[in-house]
Amino acid sequence: MAELLSNAAIPAVFLFITVTAFIRGVPVFDTFVEGAREGARTALNILPVMVGILAGVAMLNGSGLIDIMTGLLQKPTEAAGVPREALPLLLIRPFSGSASLGLFAEQIEKVGPDTFLGRALSTIMGSSETVLYTLAVYFGAANVKNTRHAIAASLISSYAGMLAAVFICRII
């Protein structure tokens, strides 16, 4: 049922929008092309933002800084009830989508998907977003230089969700 919903969603949206527009006398294809042209321009405008963000993330990953940070933060986070194995994922998740997905796929094979740890890692991944990348792309597209409290609030929200994930999996 759930799968059907997410598979049928896109075709259903397409059908609904085009048919409604056609009935209401909108020149459907011309309007589509006009919008698509704007979309192409926007996507190309984002490329420089993307190159910058991904290069920064690549340096963090390649240099082994994440591993060092994991080692440093291990003691305090374990005292707070967060398993050591979850720490690398917690650190990398807000910054890199591909790195965190790779790490997750590797770790879940190791710990087993139905163990507490496997479920906690899955919940962390399922309930969080690549904050820095998302914000950079969205604000970059709008040519915003000063994002004010967006990054701070998003990181707070992201870590609240990820820590909640660990504790929820302990209970449920």
Next chain:
Amino acid sequence: MLNAIWVIMMFSGIVTSLLTGRTKEVSDAILASCSQAVNLTIVMLGAMCLWSGLMKVAEKAGIVDALARLLKGIFRFLFPGIPQGHPANGAIAMSLSADLLGLGNAATPLGILAMKELSGINGNSPVASNAMVMFGVINAACIQLIPSTILIIRQQAGSAHPSSIIPCVWIASLVSAITGIVSAKALERVSRVPGSKAEKALRHLV
């Protein structure tokens, strides 16, 4: 903010690589990241055209307005300052619906469109408005009904119940979204808009 973060990322990455002797890994990773960015852009280029075009059709047909009217109450609280009947309302509604349904490829283009509408209301200023920050934060909280990618990976890893984590994901996303909304609202006052009344008053005091 991104200026500082970027420099910190570069600096800490390069210094660490010098200390750990992983300079080769870092230079490989930087070059690989450029082609990764181009790949991502090309993948997104098509989706962006498709959804921008479709949104234009939906806008002209009045569908976006109708959707926005449904969500008027919540929006007035979350995004004060958007004029009633402005296309930004509809764009936000479409983008959040795509997030909720987990339509990854559709969600990003729709989110970008909504952000550009909000920027228009803000006079295309280089400084983000409260509504823009709120929209960014809600998007970054990633509320989705079915985390399909994660379920597929769980299945491949041999899980007996891949979807058993869905309720946990919902609760965690909710915690994340509520914390995000609260902290965005709370930080609005702290993070001043340069040139705003609050800042002028403060400068006057100092």
